[in-house]
């Protein structure tokens with residue numbers, strides 16, 4: 001693919017938690033890079049630190065040390081509205097209390113581009129319509145989000161991120177709550193968005209086979225503090241995936 005750019009880079013990045021008493025190091029000295037036009041899947045067992053890493057890369061949690069560079073600029077140099085034009089984020093347990101319809105929630109993805117009035121122009125409306133169609137939620141667009149299923153809410157949050165139209169999308173377990181058909185369709189859709197719209201999509205998942213089939217690169221949290229990033233065939237060849245997930249098929 002032409003005009004791919006390195007949208008995400010880390011330099012000697014360490015992530016984890018600090019309290020007054022101790023420091024909990026989750027990943028140490030990470031030097032990662034991801035380009036637009038690629039789907040990267042983060043795999044690892046429960047509790048290894050996937051959400052912690054994704055939250056840190058999205059600027060939602062402080063680093064322990066090292067740098068995160070987004071589109072050539074240190075992440076802390078962006079204000080929140082500027083960063084929202086670079087990174088769209090979908091997290092798990094994203095409590096949404098507002099009384100909104102599905103369409104209104106997807107429209108919120110356009111917030112970084114609208115003026116103070118929040119009024120949508122034609123480009124914004126087109127982006128919203130496209131995202132609703134891609135996620136196949138047009139039929140429930142008028143419904144209040146309190147009256148839709150968990151899976152439908154998950155698709156709505158993904159549609160909001162797509163409408164946000166950022167070069168980098170970070171999604172923590174986007175297939176949670178989805179049935180097997182929708183799990184496949186959503187990852188396939190995200191792969192298509194990455195390749196056809198030249199976005200970098202980084203997501204965590206427990207769908208190992210799907211990640212092997214569809215991702216350009218896998219970030220494999222191998223053991224505490226160790227993260228391997230490579231093309232799926234290399235990680236298969238070296239038995240790395242099997243060593244983390246001995247009970248999966250590949």
Ligand SMILES: Nc1ncnc2c1ncn2[C@@H]1O[C@H](COP(=O)(O)OP(=O)(O)OP(=O)(O)O)[C@@H](O)[C@H]1O
Pocket residue numbers: 017024026044045046047048049050051052053
């Ligand atoms: N707010 C927090 N403060 C301190 N430690 C935390 C916090 N959130 C998570 N942790 C710890 O960090 C480690 C990694 O948790 P994290 O949620 O990032 O793992 P995960 O790989 O996303 O897990 P899962 O696959 O189960 O969702 C765990 O030991 C967890 O207990």
